[in-house]
Amino acid sequence: MISALEHLRQIFDALPYPVFAKNGKHQWIYGNAAFEQLIGTDDYIGKDDSAYFPMEQVKVFRTQDRRVFGGEESLNEEEIGEGLFALTRKIPLTLPDGSLGLVAIILATLKSDAATTDRAWISEALRREPAEQKQHLETSWSERHEELQQRLTAVESMHSSTLQIARTDATTGLMNRLGFDAEIEKAILASKESGKPFGVAFIDVDRFKQINDRFGHASGDKVLTVVGRRLNELSDVFAVARWGGDEFALLTELPNIGLEALSQGFEEARQYAFRPVKDGNRRISISGSAGMAVYPDDATDAEELMRYADIALIRAKQSGRGRVLIFDHKLNDAEKRRTRIMRDLPEAIANGEIVPYYQPIICTSKRTVRGVEALARWTHKELGPIDPAELFELAHMAAMASDVDKHLRTMALEQVKPWLDNGLINYLSLNISPQDIVCEDFAEKFLGRLKAMEISPQSICVEILESAIVSDLGLAHANLEQLSAAGVKIALDDYGTGFSNLRALLDLPLDKLKLDQSLVRALGTNNKVGNLLISIMELAKALDVRVVAEGIETRLQSSFITSIGCDLMQGYLFSPPLPYAQMNEWLGEYREKVA
Structure with missing residues (x-):
């Protein structure tokens, strides 16, 4: 099974438009197949514009890139070869290490004849009287703006569809990890503004392999789809994703009812989701385990919050399956101890x-x-x-x-x-x-x-x-x-x-x-x-x-x-x-x- 990252790479490689990304040092860090075909090489990662363009053109690129690094978006025609121009949209991008970069898509490339045609309005304007020049420029700019806007709308629509595909699990129709990551970041921002906590939970189907082995993978997929739909039906849940395999992730609003009542409500939700599933003439009995962590009580960082929810799920399964557990930091201390023991075990045997x-x-x-x-x-x-x-x-x-x-x-x-x-x-x-x-x-x-x-x-x-x-x-x-x-x-x-x-x-x-x-x-x-x-x-x-x-x-x-x-x-x-x-x-x- 291909990873989400590899799946996303395949999607971008299928686009007819060249797409590339740079870091703050103007070095390329990504390019899709169309971009490699455009520049004629696949040996560009880690290099900057000076490896392929004359310095006068590099200066133009870098001037425009610096504006984008500063937070501006741009839409410009750039000369990328003799008589070859590219209509390029550049957007600021925060890289995983926190530094700023950019991602760009080349909407169209224009050969010298087309470029001359596109630029004829400039020469024409210079031969006119000032008033006529102004009128001609305004008309031309309006026409070009409308043309660029149409191109941009088409690209944005395609981009939106691509993102939707990239963020959706094909089996259940739920969002996948990529989509869930975006949702949890939005939930954190909303919680900071409203002051309302929310919960992130991991839920998995107990002994799912046995269901696949006994009833077949089609029935296994049916179980996943039904459980995902039931989780989506829960009143306080506002995002559900298939995290992978037999595991789901969800985001839920948390009423101020106290920990005991919250645990009881969580257990009732688990029981609702894991009622038997009807598949044709058979009735498949299922059960599931769940673990939850709360923002901001347990963690204020998405990665740490999900790790704590996962720890709670693991301990719920270890305590007998078919259970729910809400994270507390004693669980984290216990998990650190267990991890330490497993890490030191080979050395203990050897010594x-x-x-x-x-x-x-x-x-x-x-x-x-x-x-x-x-x-x-x-x-x-x-x-x-x-x-x-x-x-x-x-x-x-x-x-x-x-x-x-x-x-x-x-x-x-x-x-x-x-x-x-x-x-x-x-x-x-x-x-x-x-x-x-x-x-x-x-x-x-x-x-x-x-x-x-x-x-x-x-x-x-x-x-x-x-x-x-x-x-x-x-x-x-x-x-x-x-x-x-x-x-x-x-x-x-x-x-x-x-x-x-x-x-x-x-x-x-x-x-x-x-x-x-x-x-x-x-x-x-x-x-x-x-x-x-x-x-x-x-x-x-x-x-x-x-x-x-x-x-x-x-x-x-x-x-x-x-x-x-x-x-x-x-x-x-x-x-x-x-x-x-x-x-x-x-x-x-x-x-x-x-x-």
């Missing part, structure tokens, strides 16, 4: 700042240590300890979860090998990222690494999330089968939440189920949880898999888990995750205590 901590896994019947789970921990040099959940969320967003896991596995295998060799533990449990488990050669490389380090596959357990395998069940199943055949134990992590698909339990070569911590923590507060855990234990026995209870923090939890026949436990009741040296010491002391 070994992300290290494995180990939490023991205890046998419920004998209370001996059976294994340890390796968990990632990162203390950022400026931000301090990074929450593991936040670390992996951002690593996943940055497509680096696999890199973190690979780095962690390498360190953990090297550190834990002595514990395995001397019998302090029976196995090491490692978490496998969603990207790795569906990677075609993951199992082969992993087993090769164990062989090179002389670590038995039987002393390794890999933990996977059920959500990690749904993207490519075939590849995940192949990897797990290969690992299981070699003796590696397979554990399904966080069971009892999310999908909890019984089909997966039957199809995958599982050895363990790890109960989600939230279920264990709910013991004693929700009577149904105990019954659920008992049911899971019965299911595990039927499938011949062992159960590990995570998050054991109290003796009550430990007693209940033991009473229902759970095989293994881990949690702060026994030990928090500890770095290698401290866990090495803990394992020795615990062995003596149990003995």
